[in-house]
Amino acid sequence: MLGHHCALGSLWRWGACLLAWALVGTGTVRAEDGPDSTWTLRLCANAALGQPADNNGAAYDLMRRVQGLWPGLKLQVTPLPWARCLQDAEQGRFDGVLSASWTAERAAQLVYPMAQGEVDDSKRLFRLGYVLLRPKGGTAAWDGEAFTGTGARAGQALGAERGYSIVAFARARGATVEDRFPHSGTLLEALKLGRIAGALLAQEHAATLLTDPEWAKAYEISGPILQSKAYHVPVSQALWKAEPARVARLWATIDKARQTPGFKQHYSLALSGGQRKDLMP
Template sequence: MAKAFFCLVLGCLLSGVLPTAAASADGSELKLCYEDQDSYPWVLRDGSGLNLQLLGLVEQAQALSFEFVPVPWSRCLAGLERGAYDGAFASSYKAERLAIGRYPADADGRLDERKRLHTSSYALYRRKGSQVDWDGKAFRQLDGRIGSLSGFSIVDFIHAHGAEVDETSRDPLALLQMLRRGRVPAAALQSLRADFLLQAHPQLAATIEKVKLPLEEKAYYLMLSNAYVGAHPAMAEAIWTEIGRQRESPEYQVLMQAFLARPEP
């Protein structure tokens, strides 16, 4: 027996793959990986972020223990596939990822957006009375560069749709003030953050409005490993259901407002 085990371990070392067992036997302790880059306001490299706060509420409500591991995203997904991690977040839906893990599903086996961690939505903001518009496919009546925060993914989206970008600001409040003063004809911002700032600054809300159609919108989920769902199907469903419940809870809404009110890193 000992010789056989030694041969197994030796074979794994030579192949570069070690057997892993992330979850505890009863499924209450989970190792969850996430990308080790800032994705404000959902996860930040300093260990904060709304996704982490939401999962903390889930952890408490279900008497679970989560270990959060920041790693490069490709490594996170690879680890999920081989069972080194019980879950990975925040993952948008891609059909090819069904081979490496599970998304929350409804009774008919369809993706259940009610159990998402969050929806990341970007919108175009303009001065009231402006003719600048977004029709869902192209920018209209645009004269000048669209203001956006430096380093955010929406910049690539704007370029892909034929517009130029002013990235001189890394602060959303400063960017809205630039828009109000006419330094940019429009601004592309995360809706959650920009709407909160407009609500908090009535002088900006009096002169700025959001274009109705979003620029880009995606739901993001906690994926769970095939191994975890196979071993603990009821627990997996409880976790996903609790995510949806806690996301809409008054407690999370308070945490969200407090987090968004902080100065952005």
């Protein structure tokens, strides 16, 4: 596996990890090479998903399968704090974003796959939700309809990383949420120190944390999945104007790779801590 390792600590100290990692295709099915088949695509990704090298998360695994179907596609992925990634992509510093749900605010600056005036979820990477991760036996709770056990006093609010779309959803259902955390490291540190009552995390991120025995011993997921959404690879307006045919091919290849049996199994195992094979992307 190709890549340069970069400690998360230096990510936050220097503002960005200047890591460009060429994902190596692992699929066995090959698309026919055409005259326009070679293409370098520069994406940023939420650093909470981990470093690209040797990353078996759903997003990175699926994009390796996309490369298996499009051998000439070279992906360069830079992990950044989420708000910084979105901002840089919107300003054209990257060609697009790896794994972003649709919001009207994002769609004003980034281009998503569309069909009949609506975002085309058939071209998604997968569906993911958020979860409430809390200390075991904690009072903050989500029952599928409303939040209870949160408040404005110190240590009673929920925490979320800045830029997460789940914040408005949670507040509308009764939660007090602090979204001042610039990256997942500061959010999780606040949870460990008891400065927040729970953390609103992407489903995959929480599943990864709970594979660590120390996290699994002390923390738990409260209630059902929150706000399941389709996640995409939106692109910059500049790239869409310059390369619409290649972008359309990218989205179509993502759709094809998502439906392979190998990815379906990987997705289900990754999102269930290795316990289930029936979750569909």
